[in-house]
Amino acid sequence: MINRPHAGKNHRCNKKRVNPGQFAKYIIAALAYPALKFHRILPGVSSIELTLDFYTSAQYELRRFFESHLFLRYQKTDSIFYRTTYYTNNLRKSSKGVRLCDKTHGDSRRSLRLELELKRSVIKRLGIQMPLTEVDSLDLLTFFCFKYLIDDKLYSYFPRVYRKQIEEADKRRPGSGDLTRQIIWSWISSITEDDYGRDLPLMKEVETLKSKDQGILNYSRFIDFLDDINSKFSKQIAA
Numbered sequence: 001m002i003n004r005p006h007a008g009k010n011h012r013c014n015k016k017r018v019n020p021g022q023f024a025k026y027i028i029a030a031l032a033y034p035a036l037k038f039h040r041i042l043p044g045v046s047s048i049e050l051t052l053d054f055y056t057s058a059q060y061e062l063r064r065f066f067e068s069h070l071f072l073r074y075q076k077t078d079s080i081f082y083r084t085t086y087y088t089n090n091l092r093k094s095s096k097g098v099r100l101c102d103k104t105h106g107d108s109r110r111s112l113r114l115e116l117e118l119k120r121s122v123i124k125r126l127g128i129q130m131p132l133t134e135v136d137s138l139d140l141l142t143f144f145c146f147k148y149l150i151d152d153k154l155y156s157y158f159p160r161v162y163r164k165q166i167e168e169a170d171k172r173r174p175g176s177g178d179l180t181r182q183i184i185w186s187w188i189s190s191i192t193e194d195d196y197g198r199d200l201p202l203m204k205e206v207e208t209l210k211s212k213d214q215g216i217l218n219y220s221r222f223i224d225f226l227d228d229i230n231s232k233f234s235k236q237i238a239a
Contacts, residue, residue: 002006047129048118048135052237053103053111063112067201071147079203088144088203095119098144116143141234146226149205151192153222158184187214216220 045082067086072079079091085101096118105114118126128134159166159181170177191208193198202223209219216222 045123045130045132046120048123048128050116050118050135050138050140051117052114054114055109055111059102059110059112063100063102066112066114068199069146069202070071070098070100071202071206071223071230072096072098072143072144073142075203075206078207081103086201091117095121096143104216116140118143125135140237141230146229147202147223148231149192149202150222150224152201154188154191155185157222158188185217187217 052061070088072088075089077093079089079167080087085099087100091097091099096116099115099117101113101115103111105111126134127140139233158226162180162184166177166180169180191205191214206219206223208214209216210220
């Protein structure tokens, strides 16, 4: 079962931490933009990365929570772990995506870093151009949000679907129905937990539920929004 911690408690988020090199490039671009515009030279924007750093004394727990509940809208490629970074999808083959990693800063402080990357097609659709004035008004929850898998619904749904098979197994050999239930529950556990009994990332669960081999019709009914988390997250980012 999923334990839902309260969002925002003892967690502090800094929006768009930029290193000096990146900041210098941004200033140069901002200063040069009027001259480029005067000469009718409009620089194109091929990708945008928005960075959020979360500072907390419970960084491991916060990361586990993010992995278990971070939901990328319109995911088209599978989520992956590469070294110590978690990707909600394959950014090389997608128009947008989110990565999650632990970050150590120059002052030795550590944070949990969440990065949203937008590629050219999304940028064009949103009408974002230099000098990127539209970026600060973006609603990040249109790209990702926080959801959870409703385990109880899964555990009650499958015994109903396979009720006849369970009854037939009991008729052939009394008690065999319980074995069939155990097989069903083990299969559900393989969707929601890893080999050590820890919750899998939500996107991994979604990938299994919508797969051709193990997929479930209308799988979205087993996934719901964490409304309080989304609300607090949105307010904290806006602040």
